[in-house]
Each structure stands twice: as C-alpha cells, then as structure tokens.
C-alpha cells in the first residue's frame with residue numbers, strides 16, 4: 001500500500017472512533033474538538049472509580065506521567081519540559097510571572113491576531129515598567145518581519161499564536177523562532193489552534209515556550225492544558241506559585257504528603273511549575289486521546305486536515321465566495337475562513353450573504369463558528385471529503401436561490 005493510501009485508510013478508521021460525526025458535519029475544531037469513544041470511556045472509568053470508592057491514586061499518578069510523556073513526544077520535547085496547567089491563559093501567565101522584569105523591558109505582540117488571553121497579561125506588567133509593543137497585522141497575516149524589526153536589546157518576549165483564531169492563517173513560526181533564538185529573546189507560542197492537528201516540533205522551530213489547552217486539537221476536555229518550557233530557560237525561572245509536586249524531594253518514591261527540609265530545591269525544568277493534585281478527569285481524557293493522535297501521527301493528521309481545508313477553500317473560490325487570503329497556499333493550515341475579515345463579530349457578519357450561509361449550514365447540522373465576521377471551518381482527523389461535499393452542496397443551495 002502506498003503512503004497516501006495508508007494515510008487515508010488510517011484516517012478513515014479514525015472517523016469511526018468519533019460517533020459525533022454520525023450526528024452532524026463537525027467543522028468546529030476552532031471552538032473545540034470532538035471526543036472519541038475511547039476518551040469518553042476513560043473519563044467514565046475514572047468517574048466510576050470515584051463513585052464506587054475504587055480510586056487508585058498511584059495509578060492516577062502513573063497515568064498523569066504517561067500522559068505527560070505522550071504530550072512531550074507529540075511536540076518533540078522532554079517530559080521534564082512539560083507542566084500541567086488548566087488552560088492556555090494559565091500557561092502564558094506562568095511564563096509572564098516567572099521572569100524578573102526590569103523597567104524598560106518590552107514584549108512584542110500583534111494584538112489584532114491574538115486571543116485576548118494573550119494580550120492583557122502583558123499590559124498587566126505595566127506596573128513593573130514593562131512596555132508592550134503592539135505590531136499591527138498585515139491584512140490578517142502575522143506581521144513576522146515587522147515583529148522581528150521591533151526587537152531591540154530590551155525585548156524579553158516575542159509572542160504569537162501558531163495559527164490565529166481568525167482569520168485562521170498560519171504564522172511563520174520557524175522564521176520567528178530563528179530570529180528570537182539568534183537575539184536571545186524568549187519565543188512564546190500560543191498553540192491553541194494548531195497543536196494536535198498540525199505537526200509541531202518545538203526543537204526544530206526554536207520554540208522556547210508553548211501553551212496549549214486540551215479541548216481543541218488534543219481532542220480532550222476543557223479545564224486542562226500543558227505548558228512546554230525549554231529546559232535551560234525553565235531552570236532560570238521562578239514559579240509564581242509553589243507546591244509539593246514542584247519540589248524535588250530527592251527520591252522518586254516520596255509520598256505526596258512528605259515534607260522535607262526547611263530549604264528546598266525545585267523539580268527539574270518545567271516540572272517546577274506543577275502544583276497540587278491534577279485534574280485527573282482531564283488527565284484520563286488526554287491520556288486516551290494522545291494515544292490515538294500518536295498512533296495516527298501528526299504529520300499524517302496535518303496532511304489530511306490541510307488537504308480537506310485547501311479543497312474546501314478552492315471549491316468556495318470556484319463558487320465565487322470571498323475566501324480569506326484567496327487561493328489556499330502555505331498560509332492555510334486546517335482552518336478556512338470565508339467573508340470579509342473584521343466585518344462583524346462572533347454571532348453575525350455585516351455581510352447578509354454570510355449570515356444566510358451560516359444560518360443554512362447550521363440548520364442542516366453543519367457545526368462551524370463565526371469569528372470577527374467570517375465563517376470558520378476547521379478540520380481534524382475525523383473529517384473526510386464527504387464533509388467538504390456536504391458544505392459545498394448546502395452553499396450552492398444558498399447561492400443559487
């Protein structure tokens with residue numbers, strides 16, 4: 001079997017793990033991903049244990065470590081470089097709060113393309129005299145060259161989302177990563193809209209820190225996330241909060257209630273940011289989901305999802321629809337958006353045709369979202385060409401009226 005066929009076969013098999021695909025045409029990964037039957041079973045098994053008094057804490061800790069290892073493998077990191085968080089905001093805030101800021105330091109960010117959760121934390125540093133350098137977007141594209149040009153000797157952090165939540169274009173992470181590494185600037189990435197579906201290699205891309213939550217590309221639950229911090233940086237950082245699991249007790253089998261000496265040593269790398277008990281339901285979900293993602297392989301998932309997104313974009317263009325960014329190229333990952341970017345909010349567009357299309361698709365069980373006035377279609381391993389055809393057929397119904 002050739003590679004493409006092998007890939008199509010395993011993706012086709014993946015779809016059968018997601019019963020949600022029988023109920024609707026799910027194209028809203030940008031909002032949240034679907035749960036697989038295995039993920040649901042893992043959560044249920046945990047809940048059953050809790051209900052029947054069968055919780056085995058040692059097993060839960062083992063699952064927590066295995067899930068950490070799996071996430072590390074997914075992004076080509078070392079497990080020590082991964083900590084548990086509750087969401088992306090917390091991951092980003094851990095990084096922001098762990099540095100010793102000096103008045104006159106600056107942070108570079110493109111406000112129009114970031115989620116608010118990657119904006120306010122920087123403004124909150126004004127009390128230390130830290131300047132937030134806002135760089136304007138370039139027609140929906142991350143202004144990579146302008147951001148690099150804005151770096152100076154006082155730049156401590158440059159932060160971007162790997163794919164914007166709207167209009168959903170990919171950021172040239174590799175170029176920014178190289179520039180930041182050369183200049184000693186911490187490169188902090190919000191991976192909300194890419195990790196789990198687009199292949200991510202923190203080493204190859206020179207990413208210093210990466211924050212994700214588990215409900216989107218990682219196909220698990222809200223309320224949990226991971227933060228990767230590159231070892232040499234993590235080991236210079238001071239955690240804003242400190243608790244038992246971030247402390248090195250000097251022996252692997254130390255009990256969670258052990259108290260050591262009055263002095264203490266942090267756990268290696270990003271483990272120092274671990275706090276108290278974990279979100280075990282979230283851990284069980286991510287543990288099961290990461291197993292499937294690793295089996296499928298993120299290079300395969302990316303090729304599959306990007307092919308679907310590009311096909312949908314091209315088909316929309318043939319119908320004369322305004323696809324953001326025009327003909328799909330390297331700027332399009334697993335998200336395609338349609339409409340006039342910035343011409344509305346997340347409920348309605350100022351373009352009546354887009355509102356009609358959104359209403360018709362929704363009425364016919366196509367799950368998608370609207371952000372900043374554009375319709376957002378986003379793909380993962382569970383999608384296939386039937387989903388693209390369904391959207392095109394419904395779109396024709398609206399535009400041929």
Ligand SMILES: Cc1ncc(COP(=O)(O)O)c(C=O)c1O
Nearest residue numbers: 087088089115117161165192213
């Ligand atoms: C790019 C991006 N960052 C962050 C978030 C959410 O942040 P948090 O996980 O802190 O709720 C989203 C959610 O939609 C997002 O699209």
